[in-house]
Amino acid sequence: MEHQIREWTCGAHRIRMTAPDVLHTKYTGVVGLQDAKWALRVYEEMAAKGPFYLVAEVPGSELPAESRKYLANNVRAEWMRSVVYVGSDLSQRVVGKAMSVAMLLTGHAASFDTVFVDTMAQAEAWVDAHRLDHAPRRVG
Template sequence: MNVLKEWTVGTHHFRREAPDLLWCTYKGPTRASDIERFVTVAREMAANDRVFVVSDIRLSTIEKDARELLSQSLRPEWLRGLVYVGADALQKAVVKAMMIALYFTGKCKVDIEFARSEEEARDIISRIRQAQSSPPDLSSSTSSGQSKNP
């Protein structure tokens, strides 16, 4: 882990890690003002290239207006992937509902993953990096774009 920059926003902590990771640790209620700062940090980081965002939400809640602001402000062109650490069943449902709504509006088509720990989140990011850098598997199609198997 190579920390390049850190921010403290209320009870929350954000850190930028090389090369393209924004790690967010939320503690306590997450308010719209916290999301405004997160969006500013994510936008600045993504100015050069898309980023992975890992949000450790084990010790947090998110207020309704903060959820709405997040869904309005998040831009898929900023993101390589989203990983939520420590989400309980309710938090997973809220995240999935937000992302489904964004997907259907065409605003967000980013893969979302859930992890139980920091180590698992880092493994997920490694797997996504590898998949995104691998060329697509064209073995199941012919040059005309049709499948070989009927």
Template structure:
């Protein structure tokens, strides 16, 4: 059975799904305190290996101070990939601006993608897994059958 942990911070929630997926649901305004809470969660779950994050931002906003804290506090080595679900044009532009600034400073090499639905986000994570060679815990691994040669009985 896979371990699922959940956190609530402000109006937002985080759900950890072993071995490497963090699902975030952002509701309402995102403030610096929310970012600080998220950073503690990510540090804990990404301590052993990089993770994937799917963030539903369809019902949220983020203030300037929180955006700045995100760019200062998140570390690329914590992530395989980030996927934002339901981002409107402004949220996409803000996120892209933050990512470009981080790329230019050399602090960020993690792809950030956008999806319209959770299903699409999950497909993006699967694609990133394949590209990075990260095992997919939701797929059965193909284990070759070992067949014994027939033995003649005397």
């Protein structure tokens, strides 16, 4: 069955479904509250088809406290298999981990891996390896 690519945009931000279970996001500049709400709607729509890998390219982006809080309070851990940040600096890595902790504190346990890599090739390799490691095993 051929995979149909979907894409969403909001200002300078883009989300693209690159595989049936992979959402590739590219955030550019400030991710304001309205941008966060838009992204959450896309995540929720995709989660209706099952959990997905979120690959987020974030170089040069900024997630203000209001947006961060909104996402931490409204994202559901069961929507995602893992979150892979691509090209994040130290402050973005702190924010990414802090969002996982915030989900725990608000009762939305982050049961997915949060991973940081430098390149898209590394992100794709990590997702492929994770998918293989977590594939159902046949017995008998």
